[in-house]
Amino acid sequence: MWSSWSHARRLTVLTVVGTIVLLPIVIFVLGPNMPPGKNTNVGDQQVFDNTVLLVVMTPFTVFILAYLLYAVFTFRADPAEPERDGAPIRGHMPSQVAWLTTTTIAVLFLAIFGSAELLTSGAGGGQGPKPIAKPSGSVLPVQVIAQQWEFTYRYPTYGGVETAQLEIPVDTEIAFHVTSLDAIHSFWAYELGVKADANPGVDNIAYVKSKQTRDFQIRCAELCGLWHGYMYDTGKVVTHDEFTTWIAQQKQLYAGSLKYLPPYSTSYAPDPTFRAG
């Protein structure tokens, strides 16, 4: 029978070795492959954020799993022996204090780190009508209008044209103004790392700047009724020239319907939106 100290030493070695082995895998293999991918500035940030979370979790995970396995194999009673009780240990103040200190430090670090990340760019999340994390410089506003069960997109700086497809120029700071005409939806552009709920009567703003041209999936991420599962779309990040051409085409295409649209506004009140009239 070993003493407590030798058990503790072996566990420490297991935890440290396990952590040292796993950390490079986490940082260099798992980390770069974390969602949502490094396609945009906020995507970069989220990948980095996810990697940091994994790194912080690794030692705790290794410790608890190593402990669990170690305990089950080492402290297991031999069924052949007569039943005996274990050591009557009711607590151990130093380990309790050590655990409390370690977890507190980890938690406070994560909270401060996450807040700092959040406040630099908003991390692609919807920030409501008065964003606190705004990019400096000029932004291209794109309104995302969700309704049961599709998204349409309005470009207020291009005469308020409303399109059925989403195209955004590369290397440009985009401000998505997400709103809804009926139920709550959520605008989720996975590869961009953007998610913002679409609430009726609310202008929910999320910023993103794409680094490269590519297609991206758009899905509704909040249950919005019957055809929620079919509320998806593909958007495009294109070059500036392509975007200019495309938006000119769209203006021409939708010129007829534009005059029937309500003037651009942060939210719309289609009639009737509620049930009892």
Next chain:
Amino acid sequence: MSLRRLIGFNLLSAAVLGVAGYYLGWWLGHQINGPSIAYFGDTGQNDIALFLAYLVGVIGFLVGLGFANYPVQRMLGKPPSLREKEQAGWTRYFGLCTDHKVVGIQYLIGIGAFIFIGGLNAMLIRYELLTPNQHAWNANNYLTIVSLHGTMMMGMMTSGILGPFANYFVPIMIGARRMAFPRIEALTFWLLMAAGFILMTSLAFGGIPTGWTGYEPLANQANMGMDAYIAFFALVGLSMCLLGLNMLVTVITMRAPGMSWGRLPIFVWGVISTAVLMALAAPVLISTLLMVTLDRTAQTSFFNDQVGGSPYLYENLFWFFGHPEVYILALPGMGILLEILPVFARKPLWGYRLAVTGMLGIALLSFLVWQHHLFVSGINADVRPFYMLSTELISLPTGFIFICALGTLWRGRIRLEVPMLFALAWIFNFLIGGLSGVFLSDVPSDVTTHGSFFSMAHFHYTIMGGLLFAFFGGIYFWVPKMTGFKFNERLAKIHFWVMFIAFNSTFGPLLVIGFLGMPRRVVTYAGYLQGANVWVSVSAFVLGASMLVFVYNLVYSMVFARVPAGANPWGSKSIEFQLPSPVPVHNFDRIPTFGPDPYPYGEGVAVTRPVVAPARPER
């Protein structure tokens, strides 16, 4: 069975009066008329009639069970009938009975049946998700199945451990003969059964399109099936609130001599912290649902942004209840975990005070985190750092539970009996659940994971991996005590291993699928995710099959094999195992006195067992 039994107040009369009440309410509802309700005439919907039908039906059901007898007879000045106190015979399980042990077993069977239905819904969901396109259920049926699964589980499992195990064992553990309010105790059970039945009637009224969250304004658009959801959750809330208050009063006022707060078994502390949450959170749910009801019937506009309301109000109110709710599900599991570990590690509970602090800390913090469900909703973007901090702070008290569990294993003499296997699996599952929760609590990471399969897999790891594994651990640990018969160990071990492996093989990949961008509650998904989804579905079917092994074992061991378990099958030193199995009606001949040590395990520890004089077993 005597004739008096047949025509008296029992399940039969309850069903008759319940149906009669339903139609009475339906008729009454149609008598209410007015300009703002005239709208119903166009669509064939009459929510007022359906709400009244549910309300009067439930009242009729309860009157039929005999809940009105006592108050009415006391009001008339007559001696009350004591039928509800009848002490023998199997028929007492099918009606109003105020014996806490009967109520416990009623809960176990009743809730078990509804969990089984909820689990079947999960199988139907996974069947649909075998292909990327809709193939089995149409969009409306799929949403209804998803909603029924979520609502049934979240509603019924709130009492999943407190119902059966706390009702049965808390009075025994604190040395009492009954709960503080035995009639209310019975009422909580029958309310829950009525609620579960009402939820299923939503199928007859067009289903539920909202999932278990019931977000506005979608809930306001929905057809009458939504009323079943509202009535269900309101009744569950009422049952929860009463159950919580009953538990609190029982533990506060009915502890036997010597049973000071520091000597309560840790399971009782888990129950207390849960009961606090139930008593404080459920009223919020009930009042929120009242507002939803008024929006749907009297055309108020609490949640209608066009005329001064706000859907945010619903989201805030719902999650102010909803987050404590998930800890209502998790905390009793922690109680069972820490109750099982000392018995099979043969050691005292490590860090008793730390564990109590952890449970109460979780209970307190759970009221301060609700807006993390609204991180991307656009409300109060500037307070997100606070909710990020408060959410991550919850991992501190949760960490206490972990360190206490691990400390209890330290240098123990671990016996891997079936309840112990479930307890160890709890630690593993809840670890994954907790770690995945860190991603959701961190706003930048939550932007991608929010509303995806990742968050779904996360809460299944905590609720199914935590609560349900603890529930089964509790079943294998305590049901031999409750019935007097052993489980077949071989079948139990098969059940455990299949369940554990299939559970992880189901929800582990779902975490990845969520990371890859699949949202929750969708009937279609991207084609490249099909392989993973098929894997998950097959694992889920195996997981479902493991439940059949359990049901077979339960019926086989308890009804057919009937191997006596003896008073103390696990060598536990807790008081309930010093009583005969099953526990006699009055628990104790004399109220026991308790020594200073709730966990007198360990080599060289003087066993200060409680002084117990069991009551005579019933004939």
